[in-house]
Amino acid sequence: MKWLNTKYKDGTVSLALLILRVVAGSAMAINHGYKKLTGFSEMAAKGFADPFHIGVKASLGMTVFAEFFCAVFVVLGLLTRLAVIPLMIAMCVALFVAHSGDFFGKGELAGVFLAVFLVLLLVGPGKYSLDKTIGK
DSSP states (O other): OOOGGGOOHHHHHHHHHHHHHHHHHHHHHIIIIIIHHTHHHHHHHHHHOOOSSOOOOHHHHHHHHHIIIIIHHHHTTHHHHHHHHHHHHHHHHIIIIITTTTTTTTTHHHHHHHHHHHHHHHHOOOSHHHHHEEEE
C-alpha cells in the first residue's frame, strides 16, 4: 500500500507551506488588515476593542500591524516565525475576547487562523521563502 507511505519529500512539504502561507496571509491582509488600515479613523471613532487598556488607537494600530504588515511578511516568507507571533496574539484576542471562545461558532475563523499561524511558527516557512533565500 504505497499510498499509506508517510514519507514526504522536502519539496512537497515546502510547496504545501507556501500555499498555506500565501492563502492564509493574503486572506488576513486583504480581508482584515487592509480594511482596518484604510478605515482606521472610522473604526477608532466607533470604539474599537481595547482589551489591554492601552487606548483604542493603540489597540487598533497593533491590530493593523499584525493583520496587515505581519500577514504580508508571512506571504513573503520573511521573518515568518517572528511575524506570526503578533498574528497569533491578535487571533487569541479575537477568539477569546471578541468571540468569547466560541470556536465552533462566531470565533471559528479566528480559531482556524490561530491554528494555521501556530503551524507556521512550529514548522517555519519552508524552502520557498525569503527566509530561506536570505539564509543561504
